[in-house]
Amino acid sequence: MELNSLPAIFLIDEEEIVNMINKTVIRRSGFKGEIKDFQSGQDAFDFIQKVVAQNEPPPQPYLILLDLNMPGFSGWDFLNKFLSLSEKHRKQFKISILTSSVNPEDVTKSTQFKDVVQFSFKPLTKESFLKIIEVL
Numbered sequence: 370m371e372l373n374s375l376p377a378i379f380l381i382d383e384e385e386i387v388n389m390i391n392k393t394v395i396r397r398s399g400f401k402g403e404i405k406d407f408q409s410g411q412d413a414f415d416f417i418q419k420v421v422a423q424n425e426p427p428p429q430p431y432l433i434l435l436d437l438n439m440p441g442f443s444g445w446d447f448l449n450k451f452l453s454l455s456e457k458h459r460k461q462f463k464i465s466i467l468t469s470s471v472n473p474e475d476v477t478k479s480t481q482f483k484d485v486v487q488f489s490f491k492p493l494t495k496e497s498f499l500k501i502i503e504v505l
Contacts, residue, residue: 370505376427377403381413381447382436382467391434391467391493398495410439410447417451421458430463432505434493437468437475444468448482459484465501467493 378395380388388406395404407413413433420431437444444466451459465487466479479485487501 374429380406383439410442433464434467
């Protein structure tokens, strides 16, 4: 997929500094579109519900970079709630896990979610970000 054909990128990580660093990496990779960050999976899901309710589907899907280990509403909680959206709405998003988890079970578990297209490890680098774009 062409990097700048993405309508927006959503970052979901409870650490504000991680979201700031990821924004910088994404910008340095050449992305010029909207980047929206969330420190809560629930806030991100609420926003996504508004996006699908108000907008026509974009020509290309939105990219979500999702951390798994967050207090309260985890990345797994987000993925399970995401499944409550209709397939038509889920198709508007591609999800890439971006985590510091080294638990091999997390990689296996993530493959059970067909909306997850990539599993990457923090920190996000220009190279790892461009690899995510390649698989979209």
